[in-house]
Amino acid sequence: MTMTLWRSRYPRNVYPSSRLRSLLLLSITTFLTACQSYIRSTESSQNGQFCIVVRSYPMLIAMPGQGSDAPGEVNLYDMTGQKLESASLEMVQLFEGATWATNQVMVDLGLNVETWQLPQEQENQPDSREPSDACTRFELEKSS
Known part of the structure; x- marks a missing residue:
């Protein structure tokens, strides 16, 4: 009496080999x-x-x-790195800069201008863990 423990309905060669799986995983990761x-x-x-x-x-x-002509986005961050506002760009080259005021910033997106209200100024507390400028953390990310 022979007993079959488990038998697949599919032939063995239907399942991808481990090399093919690795190549597929590498391709997805790269993408x-x-x-x-x-x-x-x-x-x-x-x-x-x-x-x-x-x-x-x-x-x-x-x-x-x-x-x-690549698409992108414009984000406003505070010193803690919290995103306050965001706007999409169809083409990054459309961004023409920002005009800062005491309580707002006007962001020129090329075809339109967004006005974002700024929260009240935060007091500068001498904490060595906090960067001295809000853009410092992003400049470090940009250079790496």
């Missing part, structure tokens, strides 16, 4: 890494309390000369 945004530029407020960060998303397919 996801290539799709991450990167910091294109930063702009700090006069008092250093706030920072505008422009991030660009890579274009997987682009013709020569279209590199700056």
